[in-house]
Amino acid sequence: MFGAIEAGGTKFVCAVGNEDGSVLERISLPTTTPEETMKEVFDFFDAFELKAIGIGSFGPIDVNRQSDTYGYITSTPKTPWKFYNFLGAVKDRYQIPVGWTTDVNAAALGELMKGAAxxxxxxxxxxxxxxxxxxxxxxxxxxxxxxxxxxxxxxxxxxxxxxxxxxxxxxxxxxxxxxxxxxxxxxxxxxxxxxxxxxxxxxxxxxxxxxxxxxxxxxxxxxxxxxxxxxxxxxxxxxxxxxxxxxxxxxxxxxxxxxxxxxxxGLGDNAGITGCLLLAAQQLS
CATH class of the missing domain: 3.30.420.40 (ATPase, nucleotide binding domain)
Structure with a gap:
């Protein structure tokens, strides 16, 4: 089973599903502060045995693996999330492979593999x-x-x-x-x-x-x-x-x-969360 986090500026969608991008269970919760929002994210995923997680996040984010702030949300206007180590927090919690990209890149991946492309x-x-x-x-x-x-x-x-x-x-x-x-x-x-x-x-x-x-x-x-x-x-x-x-x-x-x-x-409003699941599955290949 794989985990997916579609992190938007207004809401987070978290899901668990299969390697083909099929969602088995999901929740939606408001984007407030990292402390409040991530507690709910972890409470959801703690109930499952996951192989990998895919994150598609609002940005800007740091995707440069050579950077000291790789995995961070960077210059966002959402002040509580500015320079938040999103990827690090998830990896520290679960000690499994975690894919990391933007929410719209994840949606593009979802549409390419399961949707209109x-x-x-x-x-x-x-x-x-x-x-x-x-x-x-x-x-x-x-x-x-x-x-x-x-x-x-x-x-x-x-x-x-x-x-x-x-x-x-x-x-x-x-x-x-x-x-x-x-x-x-x-x-x-x-x-x-x-x-x-x-x-x-x-x-x-x-x-x-x-x-x-x-x-x-x-x-x-x-x-x-x-x-x-x-x-x-x-x-x-x-x-x-x-x-x-x-x-x-x-x-x-x-x-x-x-x-x-x-x-x-082709996936309607599910492009992002589908792409995050597919991104998670890719971490094992």
Whole structure:
């Protein structure tokens, strides 16, 4: 049996399951402080005999194995978790192999192995919600190096009608600052789900997302891009993003059939926890 921790900024999902990513039992608990949250995490896992654990964490995190702070959450705005040795705490508790990556990398792995990208070797997973985050699996391997992808903080060109300055505390109007859910709400004065019939809202959103997908396409050449998160519950966004991507690419490179290239998550909201279980199983291979 394997353990999985999908650590989000709002909630933790913990699960136990099989090496194929099947969840047998799970809990969800609020992200408060490391002391409070990790006590509940350990209380859950203490009841099981685990072979390995996979962690997909909110970030930024340190994934560089040569670093003194490998396994830490680093410069997060969630102050209690800043420079918390997450991986070390779990390893100290259970003395078993533990896989460590970002929550969105874990989701990309889940989608590649069990979800919407099962038939390809490379995919990008982008979540668009209260923030924007992206992960990638390229030729079957998680994309990591000195650090990990921070796909939500790339620079984007401003829409001609843009008046909003962006909300990212680090970069202002980066992709996250200009296209995440809070940006939509602050720009138009209402939450996105209340603006479903306002075409101008989603055309502007598609303008920004397509820019990002063009960059990921040109740099990573994934075989599939999966768009998830709360903002992408607006299904009218998918055709708008596809059309806008074609316009922006402007014939420079060939794209796969768009309905197969830009898709919804095959695992729904379970991509992350499934990926964490698969990551745990990989630690024994």
């Amino acid at each position: 099962q038939d390809v070797d490379s995919c990008v997973y982008l979540t668009v919600g209260t923030g924007v985050g992206g992960g990638a699996v390229i030729n079957g391997k998680l994309l990591e190096g000195y650090g990990h992808p921070e796909m939500g903080h790339i620079t984007v060109e401003q829409h001609p009608d843009e008046t909003f300055e962006g909300f990212c505390p680090y970069h202002g109007n980066c992709l996250e600052g200009i296209a995440a859910g809070p940006a939509i709400e602050q720009r138009f004065g209402q939450k996105g789900h209340l603006l479903a019939d306002k075409k101008e809202v989603w055309e502007m959103e598609a303008f920004y997302l397509a820019q990002a997908l063009m960059n990921y396409t040109l740099i990573l050449s994934p075989e599939r891009i999966i768009l998830g998160g709360g903002v992408m519950k607006q299904q009218q966004l998918y055709p708008l993003v596809r059309e806008e991507l074609v316009r922006q690419i402007n014939g420079y490179v060939a794209l796969p059939p768009l309905e197969e290239y830009i898709v919804t998550p």
